[in-house]
Every structure is written in structure tokens, then in C-alpha cells.
Amino acid sequence: MRLTVIGTGYLGAVHAACMADIGHEVLGVDVDPGKIRALSEGRPPFYEPGLDDVLTGAIASGRLRFSTSLSEAAAFGEVHFVCVGTPQQADSDAADLRHVEAVIDGLAPHLTRPCLVVGKSTVPVGTTPRLAARLASGAPAGAHVEIAWNPEFLREGFAVADTLRPDRIVAGVTSAGADRMLREVYAPMLAADVPYISTDPATAELVKVAANSFLATKISFINAMAEVCDASGADVVTLADALGHDTRIGRRFLHAGLGFGGGCLPKDIRAFTARAGELGVGEAVRFLHEVDHINLRQRQRTVALARELSGGSLSGLRIAVLGATFKPDSDDVRDSPALAVAAAVHREGAQVRVHDPEGIGNARSAQPQLRYEADVTTACEGADLVLHLTEWSAYREIDPVKLARVVRTPRLLDARNHLDAARWRSAGWQVRTPGRPALAVLPGPQRGTASGHSARECAAVPAAPAEGTVLSRSPK
Numbered sequence: 001m002r003l004t005v006i007g008t009g010y011l012g013a014v015h016a017a018c019m020a021d022i023g024h025e026v027l028g029v030d031v032d033p034g035k036i037r038a039l040s041e042g043r044p045p046f047y048e049p050g051l052d053d054v055l056t057g058a059i060a061s062g063r064l065r066f067s068t069s070l071s072e073a074a075a076f077g078e079v080h081f082v083c084v085g086t087p088q089q090a091d092s093d094a095a096d097l098r099h100v101e102a103v104i105d106g107l108a109p110h111l112t113r114p115c116l117v118v119g120k121s122t123v124p125v126g127t128t129p130r131l132a133a134r135l136a137s138g139a140p141a142g143a144h145v146e147i148a149w150n151p152e153f154l155r156e157g158f159a160v161a162d163t164l165r166p167d168r169i170v171a172g173v174t175s176a177g178a179d180r181m182l183r184e185v186y187a188p189m190l191a192a193d194v195p196y197i198s199t200d201p202a203t204a205e206l207v208k209v210a211a212n213s214f215l216a217t218k219i220s221f222i223n224a225m226a227e228v229c230d231a232s233g234a235d236v237v238t239l240a241d242a243l244g245h246d247t248r249i250g251r252r253f254l255h256a257g258l259g260f261g262g263g264c265l266p267k268d269i270r271a272f273t274a275r276a277g278e279l280g281v282g283e284a285v286r287f288l289h290e291v292d293h294i295n296l297r298q299r300q301r302t303v304a305l306a307r308e309l310s311g312g313s314l315s316g317l318r319i320a321v322l323g324a325t326f327k328p329d330s331d332d333v334r335d336s337p338a339l340a341v342a343a344a345v346h347r348e349g350a351q352v353r354v355h356d357p358e359g360i361g362n363a364r365s366a367q368p369q370l371r372y373e374a375d376v377t378t379a380c381e382g383a384d385l386v387l388h389l390t391e392w393s394a395y396r397e398i399d400p401v402k403l404a405r406v407v408r409t410p411r412l413l414d415a416r417n418h419l420d421a422a423r424w425r426s427a428g429w430q431v432r433t434p435g436r437p438a439l440a441v442l443p444g445p446q447r448g449t450a451s452g453h454s455a456r457e458c459a460a461v462p463a464a465p466a467e468g469t470v471l472s473r474s475p476k
Contacts (some may be wrong), residue, residue, distance in 0.1 A: 001025070001184060004077035006103050008035055008066065008359045010159070010263075010332075011120060011152055012083030013044055014051060016066075019081075020058035021110055022188045028066040029073045036066045047331035047358045050160040070103075076108030079181055081150075082119045085263075086271075093270035094278075095124055104131050108138030108145075117147045122208050122268055124275035128172065128201035148173045149201045150182060151208035156262065157329025163432070168195040172204025209272040218253040220294040226256035226435025227301070236435030237417065249319050256435045257416040258341070258389060259298035261326035263334040266292065299337050301434065302389075302415045302427040303321040303344045309411055309432050310385055315349030318408065320383040322376065323416075324356035324363035324392020331358040333366050338389035343367050345387070357392055376403075383407040391418035400427035 001024050005016035008030040016028040030036050035045050042056040058064035067073065073080065084099035100121055107117070119128065132147045139145045149172035154162045169186050175181045179198050183190060190196055236256045243314075244251025260266065269288045276285045307314055315320040326336035333339050340355075346352045346369060353371045356363060360372045370401060373379035376395075380386055380403055388395060400423060404410045410429040414421065421431045432438070 001181075002074040002076055002078050003027070003185065004028075004029055006070070006073060006080060006082050007084035007099070007121075008032075008039055008106065009083070009085060010046055010048070010156070011154060012081075013039060013046075013055070013161045014048065014154065014163055015081060015083055015120065015152070016064060017051060017058050018160060019185070019286075021054050021164070022066035024063065024185070026064045027073055027076045028056070029063065029068065030066070030166050031068060033068055036068055040066045048159050049157060049329055054160055057266040059374055068105045070409070071110045074107060074112070074115075074154055077115065079116045079118060079185060080107065082117065082121055083152075084121055086121050086123055087263075088267040088270055092274060094274040095122070095267070097123060097127065097272035100127075100131070101134070104134050105138060108135050109140070111135070111139035111141050111145050113141055114144035115141070116144075117145060118182070119147065119149045120152045122151065122264070122271075123149075123205055124271060124359055125205045125209075125279075126275075127205060132174075146175060146178045148178045148182060151204055151205040153208065153211065156327060156332055158223055165192070166194055168197060170197045170199065170207050172199055172201035174201065188472075195217045198363040209268050212265050212268040213272055213285070213291075214251055216260060216269050216295065217287070217291050219255075219260050220291040222254045222256045223259055223298050223434075224294050227257075229435040233437055234435075256415065257298070257418070258302055258337040259295040259393075261335040261337045261340075262330075262332060266295070266335050294370060298434075299340050299344065302337075302341050302387075302413070303348070305432055305434065306341075306345060306387060306413050307329045307348070307383060309430070313348075314345055316455050317350045317384040318382050319345050319350040319352050320386045320407070321345075321352060321354040322356075322372075322379070322386065322388045322395050323392060324354050324372075325359035325390050328392040329358075329361050329389055333359050333362045336363075336366075336390075339363055339367055341387065342370055343388055346370055352382070353379040356390065357394055377406055380406050385411045385413065388412065388414045388416055388419055392415040395419065400424040404428050414423065 003019055003024050004027045005012045006029045008016060008028045012211060016026050021024040028039060038045050042059055044051050044055060045344045082100060082103050084103055086095045086097055086100060089096045128147055128149050135145050135147055136142055151170055166189060169189060171179060171182045222240055224238060229236040240254040243249050244254055269292055273285050273288050276282050310317055321342045327332055342352050342354055353373050354363060355373050355376050364372050396419060404427055412424055412429050412431045414433045418431050421433060424431050
């Protein structure tokens with residue numbers, strides 16, 4: 001089929017490359033000429049493992065190209081995927097749909113023949129009928145232009161696999177014809193027995209925000225339990241293990257730490273509560289306000305723990321920060337808990353040096369007042385405290401014995417509950433982890449993380465190298 005993907009940011013670039021990879025002819029469209037030029041040269045404008053190979057392969061095959069023209073997109077495609085962002089409004093918790101509406105209004109006048117417009121962006125429930133009316137009134141083909149909603153479920157760091165081998169495909173449609181077209185688009189996935197759920201647009205719109213709300217609730221729940229464990233001397237990791245053995249609960253996302261961030265979960269749960277209020281059912285999801293509050297409080301608690309570990313004040317201390325992105329395997333620093341904590345520590349008078357394997361460029365743009373280092377050792381030189389804030393697997397490879405010779409005081413706050421605390425303590429470090437007794441032994445990385453890794457993913461982390469290794473990697 002001939003598909004267009006309108007919006008080539010994180011979602012759109014991945015979707016366009018993967019749709020071409022499975023055999024479709026694809027035209028990616030964006031208003032940013034620089035982004036289009038980079039993608040046309042096979043250079044993704046963001047870091048996502050595996051995307052470079054899929055993108056360059058799709059371009060080389062001749063099945064993928066890029067443009068800035070909506071009229072060209074209308075002439076080219078049978079199915080048009082809308083993949084633009086829906087950020088939080090500046091003055092409220094509601095979703096900002098201006099980019100989606102701009103695509104609909106810009107594309108409609110060029111639609112002179114029957115086609116299917118498919119939304120993949122995360123939108124408030126009830127959006128599809130309103131957009132359908134705008135399409136019908138603005139498109140020369142009128143009622144022959146249909147709209148469907150097909151939400152995305154991508155995890156940054158695993159987006160290519162999530163597109164090519166999704167857990168499920170949800171199609172919100174209003175006709176059998178639209179359903180047939182989407183089944184044809186995703187035929188390779190259906191042949192591999194990926195579940196396909198055909199439903200109405202309202203349910204499809206709700207699936208994404210409901211899923212994110214549920215995951216956010218699990219994360220905030222275990223972080224609330226970590227706070228109780230800190231007060232009572234209990235061990236939140238053992239607690240999570242015991243809860244996870246209950247098949248009704250499961251272990252994934254029960255990982256106490258710094259909490260969630262990024263461009264999806266925080267703004268999606270806020271937009272969901274705002275929309276529920278508009279529908280008159282705000283009381284039904286009022287608990288999500290507390291979920292959000294608990295998550296944001298984790299950042300404050302981490303700063304408080306850092307202060308406590310440093311003797312009551314951070315002023316004048318040198319603090320090394322390991323991690324700036326909101327999760328590993330990404331360069332995304334949107335609403336990053338790690339970067340928020342680094343900035344907060346800086347505001348308390350600390351000298352902050354930040355390292356991240358991929359996110360230094362974006363972090364520097366977001367928080368230019370901080371100092372950034374391309375090398376872990378340099379970041380930690382003379383440090384009074386090391387804060388581990390993003391659970392990159394490479395940080396597990398750090399040799400704590402060798403790093404202890406670099407810092408001024410061997411103190412570690414592992415805010416992600418990810419490092420081997422026993423190994424660091426045996427190297428002479430004072431280690432603090434949220435929700436764990438001071439002498440608890442931290443198990444290996446086989447458990448799911450608060451930023452979205454599953455047990456299977458974490459089990460794939462390479463083993464630590466031989467004694468003597470200190471991580472050093474230059475940023476992109």
C-alpha cells in the first residue's frame with residue numbers, strides 16, 4: 001500500500017521507517033525542512049536503538065522518502081497516518097491539539113479521492129468525531145474521506161521492536177472498509193498472530209491513556225510503599241517480589257525509584273483527568289492526581305535524601321550525577337526526573353557535574369546552568385556525593401573500587417535501586433537506596449524498572465566486565 005506519515009518526530013519517524021521495512025511505499029511529511037533533510041540522509045534526529053539500520057535500509061530499498069508537502073502527501077497516499085505531538089497546554093492540564101488540527105486542516109483541501117486518515121497521536125476521548133467533521137467539510141472528496149484511530153504503544157528505547165512486533169494493534173473504526181484497510185496495513189503483524197482489536201474510535205482513544213494511567217499508578221504505588229518502608233525499616237524490593245508473585249498483580253513496573261517522566265505518562269494522565277472533568281466524571285479518576293503528586297514527590301525525596309546523606313546541606317559540595325535522560329536507551333530529557341533532581345541540587349548551592357551516555361546535548365539545552373562531562377571519571381572527580389539517577393545498563397559496569405580513588409568522599413545515592421549495593425559497599429562506599437534498609441543487598445537487574453523495562457529486557461543487560469573498568473563514553 002501507499003502510506004503517508006505526517007509528523008516525523010519520535011513516533012512518526014519510527015512508524016514511517018518500519019512501515020517501509022514491512023513492504024509498504026511510504027512518504028514521510030514534516031514542516032521542518034532540517035528534519036526532512038536529516039531523515040532523507042538516513043540520520044534520525046534523535047537517539048533510538050536500531051532505528052538507524054531500519055531507516056537506511058528503507059531508504060535504500062526505494063520504499064521510503066520524505067517531503068514537506070501535504071499536497072504531495074494527498075496525491076501519494078491511500079492511508080494517511082497522523083503522528084504529531086499532543087503536548088500539555090501551557091495554562092492547563094489538558095492536551096494541546098493544535099498540531100493535530102493543523103494537519104487535518106492542511107491536508108483536507110488536497111484530498112480529492114477516497115482515502116483513510118488514521119490518527120496515532122494520543123488524544124482526549126471524543127476527538128475523532130470532531131476531526132471527522134472537519135475533514136468532511138474541508139475535503140473535496142467529502143464523505144469519501146474516512147477517519148480512524150490507531151493509538152501507538154511505543155516505549156522509547158524499544159520503539160522499533162514495539163512497531164514491528166507489537167503486543168496488540170487497536171483500531172478504532174466506523175466502517176468495515178476502514179477496518180479492512182488497517183488490516184491490510186498491518187498484515188505481516190496479523191500473520192504473526194499479533195492480537196488485533198477492532199473497536200469504536202472512543203474506545204481506541206481511551207486505550208492509550210488508560211494504559212498509561214494504569215502503569216503510572218503501579219509506579220507511584222510502589223514508590224509510596226518505599227516511603228513506608230523507609231519509615232518502618234522494611235525492604236521495598238522484597239515487598240515488590242512478594243507482590244509480584246501474585247498473578248493478579250505481576251512484578252513489572254513494581255520497581256521503587258525516582259519515578260516516571262518523559263513526554264507521555266506525565267502529560268497523558270493530566271490530560272486524562274482534565275478530559276474526565278469535562279465529561280462530568282472527574283471524581284472517577286481523582287486518584288490520578290495523587291498518582292501524579294506521588295511521582296513528583298519522588299524528586300523532592302531524592303533531593304532530601306541527598307541532603308541527609310551529605311550531613312544536612314548540599315551548599316558548596318561537588319555532586320556527580322549519573323544520568324540525565326528520563327529513562328535509559330533514549331536521549332529524551334522531557335520532564336526527566338534525573339535532570340529535575342540535578343537542577344534542584346544545583347539550586348541548593350552544589351557544584352553539579354552530569355554524565356549521560358546519549359542525552360548530554362538535549363540536557364545542556366534544557367538546563368544550561370549545569371556542567372556536563374563526556375566521561376564518568378571526569379564527572380566524579382573530587383565528588384562529595386554520586387547520584388545515580390538514570391538506570392543505564394552501562395552504569396552497572398562501573399568499577400566502584402577504581403571510582404572510589406577518584407571521588408573525595410565515597411557516597412552513593414542510588415535513586416533507581418539499580419546498582420549492586422553490596423558490590424559498592426564492599427568497595428568502601430556509603431550507599432543509600434530508597435525503601436531499603438541500609439544493609440540490604442540489592443539483587444541483580446532482572447526486575448522491571450520504573451521507566452518501562454520489563455524483566456525480560458533487564459535480563460538482557462550484559463554482565464559487568466572484569467574488575468578495573470570505569471565507564472568512558474563520548475556523547476553524540
